[in-house]
Amino acid sequence: MENANLNVLFQEKRQQLNHFASQFTSDYDEKEDLVQETFIRALKSIHKFINDPKLMTWLYVIMKNIYINQYRREKRKNVIYDEYVHTDYFDSVAINQTENKTIQDDINRAIECLSQENADIFRLYLEGYKYQEIAETYDLPEGTVKSRIHVIRKTLKQKLKMYQIN
Missing domain, CATH: 1.10.1740.10 (RNA polymerase sigma factor, region 2, helix turn helix motif)
Known part of the structure; x- marks a missing residue:
């Protein structure tokens, strides 16, 4: 039109x-x-x-x-x-600001290691967008988006395993 x-x-x-x-x-x-x-x-x-x-x-x-x-x-x-x-x-958050900044920097670096599209998809996911909305934005099947986010989460979990509490 x-x-x-x-x-x-x-x-x-x-x-x-x-x-x-x-x-x-x-x-x-x-x-x-x-x-x-x-x-x-x-x-x-x-x-x-x-x-x-x-x-x-x-x-x-x-x-x-x-x-x-x-x-x-x-x-x-x-x-x-x-x-x-x-x-x-x-008060404890204020005391740990430096540590929190370091953790946030590590998270950002881990996300930056992803492909640009996967990083953008994951950021939308973190912002609360639904799988369907992300799929429409990138013209992908919803299942592909779910699969990518699952793989991205596993990848980030592996890269940030030093912060995991057992």
Whole structure:
């Protein structure tokens, strides 16, 4: 489909999508990000739905899934933050900052030893992306992504075995 036609279509649907985004957040910037990310994800398969009467339903499902995934990622970050920052361990974490930096540097070096694509796939996995989302991003079968992440984890575990607690 031609870019001009897509622009017209997206402009027509933007107001409805802004309304949908209001169901998830009241923050203007977050709504805009949600609408834009929905359009970006929709571009890949828009040709299948362009004349479909269920276009808005499809766009809404994309938006809802984006919001849910962002919520899960944020929740995971908050759990880690609460566990390490809002506990009695705060003082010991501060004392061990140098050691933690060394460990983080070793982890980063181990990831850098991977191929660029595998390193990027693993970083997305660490950020909380689902296997399916990673597969779509790299145009790979989901099983291939699962297999690669399994092998990457085994490789990193071997490279970082000095930090394993028995």
